Every structure is written in C-alpha cells, then in structure tokens.
Amino acid sequence: MPATAPTRLTIRRPDDWHLHLRDGAVLQAVLPETARDFARAIVMPNLVPPVVTGADAAAYRDRIRAALPPGADFTPLMTLYLTDDTDPEDVARAHAAGIATAVKLYPAGATTNSASGVTDIEKVRPVLDRMAEIGMPLCIHGEVTDPSVDIFDREAVFIDKVLKPLRKKVPDLRIVMEHVTTSHAVDYVRDTPARLAATITTHHLIINRNAILAGGIRPHYYCLPVAKRERHRVALVEAAVSGDRRFFLGTDSAPHVDSRKLMECGCAGIFTATNTLSCLAEVFEAAGRLDDLEAFTSLNGPRYYGLPPNEATVTLVREDAPVTYPGAIETADGPVTVFDPGFPLHWRVER
Ligand SMILES: NC(=O)N[C@@H](CC(=O)O)C(=O)O
Ligand SMILES: [Zn+2]
C-alpha cells in the first residue's frame, strides 16, 4: 500500500437490490446480518410456497419487520413471484399501496424454489403490459431452463431467446437483469438505451468457476447463475466500478443451512450478507476505484427504483490486521456458512 492510500471511506448507507431472507428460524438469524449494514433491500419472494399476491407480500413484510432487532434501521421492499396465474390487478393494487416494489420472474425450474415460475412468457403478457403502464420494474432470473443448453451458456442464451423478444413485445417495461454473470449480459445492458438495468452480486465480483471446481468440489461456491470464466468476472468488475448508473449491487445473499449445501445434490446459493461491504471495498480498492463504491452500493439502485438515496452514512476503515467475521451464522435449523472470499479482508465497517 502506498503511504497516501485512503484508510477511511464514508459513503451513504447502502441498499441491497436482491436479497433472500427466507422465513422462520433462518430469517430470524440472517436478518440482523443485512440490517446492520443496509437500509433497504429488495426481498426475493421464492419461499415455499412463494409470495404471489399482494396479501402474501404484506404478511411476509410483517414477519420480516417482527424479526428485526430492536432499533434497526431497515426497510424491506417486497416483490411478487410471477406465476402463470398472476392477476394483473392484484399486482397493480399492491404497487399502488406501496406493498410491492417489483415483480420477480423465475423461469420455471431455473433455480432454488422456482417450481411455480413462469412456463411461457405469453401467459403473463397481461401482467407485463399492466406493469409497463404503471412503471413497475420486473426483476428477472435470466437463465433458460432447456436441459440441452449447457449450464455455462444459459444466461447468454436467455438474452437472445427470451429477453430480446420480450423487450420488443413490451418495450416500455422496466427490467432488472438480476445477478448478471457474463460479459454478454454486461454488453447487452450497456448497449440498451433505456429502462434496462442489472444487479451484480458480491461473489461474482470475486470468484470464477475455478473456485467451485479446481482442487476439489466446493459447494459453498455453488450458486445460480453459476460463476463463469475469469474474463467474465473481469467484465463484471469493470461494470461495477465504472460508475455506470445501470449497474448496482444486489448481493443475492442466499442462505442455506450447511446440511442442505453439503449433500449429494446440494442447494444453489451463497451467503454474503455478513461480510459484503468488506469484500466490496477490497474489490473496488484493487481496481483503484474506491471512489466509485458509493455509486454502486448506494446511488445507482435508488435512482433506478425512483427512491431517494439514504441520508445516513457508513464509514469503512482500512486496517492492517485482517477483519474478523464469523465463519458461519448459527440458526435454529443449523449453521449457514459465510462466504469466504479467499483472501484476507482489511476494510472494517465502523460501528
Ligand atoms: N442464487 C442462488 O443460487 N440461489 C437463490 C435463488 C436465485 O437467486 O436464483 C436461492 O434462493 O437460494
Ligand atoms: Zn436467481
């Protein structure tokens, strides 16, 4: 480190634009990990059964509020799980009432708890048209589910086969491509003039596919979309640090208890809520772009969602001794392993 390198960084309090909080015992245990560092989060609806209606979202929001630690400054922004049977008027009512911020599209079978997802875009066309009318964003898990498509190609194929046609059919629809993992997605978002944005996770800025497979199989690095080649990771870092308003943080922190990860057919999902800000500061510092961290974590997301940025701030402090954090969060259902970036973290969030 050169002597002039910054050792303190104060930014507006971040938001997480893609988060899994689950329910019950896991919600209780993981919520404080996010509420500590984030003011708001777009909460994913893929519970079992999923959060489909406005009434489901209001009830889930109330369970999240009830699980918050006393004095926490955290607002859950709810999403509705789009199904073939979703009622456009229910969606519009939930949006107008401030209960639902966005709708989530999971292609049926694409990822964890997506069995009730959309089987054919045409079936949900009336919902999408209504959303375009009222300016409600659609968050998309952008992978095709066709078993004949290689898992490493599923995002790129989704862009060509589903997203491009969808944007032609409903050009006014605001779309967030969630957890982008490829240079194809980055280029597609960059080349699109309006209404399209993308979230990028913490872990996809840090790991490539070698982390999952080289030297032994590492289930804690398995998530969907699966991490890709190094050149894709580099493209994601370039997008994140660029300051481009269309890219913002969605951690996709996705807790699964270890017993569900370390099994013959382990779940997809990486839990990063605990150390995300330290990880991100490290990534932005390594890119020589610490000054652009705030845009990625705290400015670009609210701008896209039409919300004011947070007034409160957080300060990150760089220390010589590595920051310590728990290796796992204990829940009543068992431990949830915390993401290991594979290098020591030196940026601590000042409390
Ligand atoms: N990202 C994941 O690997 N898993 C998420 C689902 C998702 O976001 O696709 C989960 O709910 O566990
Ligand atoms: Zn997803």
Ligand SMILES: [Zn+2]
């Ligand atoms: Zn997710």
